[in-house]
Structure formats: C-alpha cells, structure tokens
Amino acid sequence: MSAPLPAAVRIREVGPRDGLQAEAPIAVADRAKLIEVLVDAGVREIEAAAFVSPKAVPSMAGAGDVLALIQRRPGVSYLALVPNRRGAELALAAGVDGLSVTVSASEGYSQKNVRMSVSESAQEAGAIAILVGGRVPIDAVVSCAFGSPYEGDIAARKVASLGQRLLDGGATSVTYADTTGMATPRRIAELLEVTGPQVGLHLHETRGTALVNAYAALQAGVTRFDTSIGGLGGSPFAAGSAGNLATEDLVHLLDDLEVRTGIDLERLLAAGRLATGLVGHDMPSRVAAAGPRSRLAIS
Numbered sequence: 001m002s003a004p005l006p007a008a009v010r011i012r013e014v015g016p017r018d019g020l021q022a023e024a025p026i027a028v029a030d031r032a033k034l035i036e037v038l039v040d041a042g043v044r045e046i047e048a049a050a051f052v053s054p055k056a057v058p059s060m061a062g063a064g065d066v067l068a069l070i071q072r073r074p075g076v077s078y079l080a081l082v083p084n085r086r087g088a089e090l091a092l093a094a095g096v097d098g099l100s101v102t103v104s105a106s107e108g109y110s111q112k113n114v115r116m117s118v119s120e121s122a123q124e125a126g127a128i129a130i131l132v133g134g135r136v137p138i139d140a141v142v143s144c145a146f147g148s149p150y151e152g153d154i155a156a157r158k159v160a161s162l163g164q165r166l167l168d169g170g171a172t173s174v175t176y177a178d179t180t181g182m183a184t185p186r187r188i189a190e191l192l193e194v195t196g197p198q199v200g201l202h203l204h205e206t207r208g209t210a211l212v213n214a215y216a217a218l219q220a221g222v223t224r225f226d227t228s229i230g231g232l233g234g235s236p237f238a239a240g241s242a243g244n245l246a247t248e249d250l251v252h253l254l255d256d257l258e259v260r261t262g263i264d265l266e267r268l269l270a271a272g273r274l275a276t277g278l279v280g281h282d283m284p285s286r287v288a289a290a291g292p293r294s295r296l297a298i299s
C-alpha cells in the first residue's frame, strides 16, 4: 500500500506568462481578461507577466500595464517572472505578490538561454533576493532539473544542491522544472528522495509523461504544481519541448482522486476556450478536447 495522497494541492497557473510567452503578442487587455477569468475559476496563484526586455520577448511587453489593469482579488497571488534586478524593481513597482527567478541546472542551457554560467545565474538570483529584501516571496525555478539537451542527464544530487544553494541565497521556495520533458516517475522519485517533498514541480508533457510524473510526485507528498491553461507554452530554446502540463488535465485528475485544488473544472474549461480564441489555435489539453468524465458520469 502506498501512502495516502495529499488532501489538497496548490496550483500555480503559468499560462499568462510561460504560455503566452511563446505566442505572437496579444493585447494587454486580453491578457488581463484571461488572468481574471482564470481567477474566477478558482486559481489562487497566477504568473501574470514577465518583466523582461520587450525586444527579446515581444509577447511579454507591457507587463506593468497588465498588472495595473487586473482587478485584484483578495487571497490571490499575482506573480511575475524576473530575469534580473532591473526586472525585479519593475515588478515590485507594479505591485506583484511574488517573484519567480529561473536558474538552469544545465551549463549549456544556461549559456544559451541567459548567457551566464549556472554559478553566475545563481549569484544574480541572490542579488535579486537582496534587492527584494523579503518584501515578497521569491520562488527559484531550477530549469532542466531532469536533463538537458546539451549534457543529457544531470545527477539528482547536483540538481538538489543547486536548489539548496538558491534557498541559502534568499529564495523562499524552489520549483524543479522539467523544461526538456525528460522526467519520468523514476527520476521524479530520485530527485524527491534527495530534496524531500517540500518543493514545487513544473512538468512538461513533451513525451507524454507529465500526468504520470505528477501522480508519482503526489504519492511522494508533493503539494505544489505549475500548470498552464490548455497546456499552452514551452521553451523556445529547447527543441521540441513545447507543452506545459495543462491545468485542465491536472485538475480533472485531482478531482477524481478527491485531492482539492479550489478550482472549478467547468469554469477552467471556459477559460481555456477564451485562451484558445486569443492564441488562435488548438491547445494540447486532452480534457479540453474530450470533455471531462464528470459530464458523462451518472450521479
């Protein structure tokens, strides 16, 4: 017999940032609307924007405007990704409730993505923490935590020690990201054996393993997951890595497992339809395509 699953999990919706980042730019008002609809569905943590160079990432231009336009709700954390101190200053000025800072576990990916070594990138994360000075929580996201397109597998112990270094440098929490879609239940278990379950997981569906990885993590006691509405998004720097775990697909599974998320699936599916309209193409979510089993179940 395995241990009982957690009674509840926290879902951080990353669609408006990680998802839309890979898409053609969408109007600020539409991005704000998507965030509000997701919050209406019960999302309580939402990555709303990235304070990055609009030249480098045109789809994230107007991050401050998005945050200014949102009708803020009590009890909801509106979060932003920042790559550096400048971004952190802008995000704080926009009144974000928390920051995410990404540091890659892969030397090759780090050089390609941010033109810094892993160590330099970890130092920048520490400098951001000093600047923030505890005003808002900082989640350090360790990307390529389950393998790199440049170096292949990265030892769990090495990945976990980077996470610990980021906590020591002032991060409030750590999320391990399967940026390259290389995680499997075995490798999830190997990492969690070193880190313990007090971590977040950012899973990708690239090779069809995101839900089984999430289930393995639940069994190990993990209660924080990143997901993206519709399964929107991925990394433009890792070939073929598109495909965040769809929020609908995880909530659908958790509903049946009686693990609380606070999110209403039907309202979430409506948010997914809005997102589909905004990006103008179909989304990977299987539950959005097939409809939830609860529509068919006889009660």
Ligand code: MG
Pocket: 018, 179, 202, 204, 233, 234, 235, 244
């Ligand atoms: Mg992602």
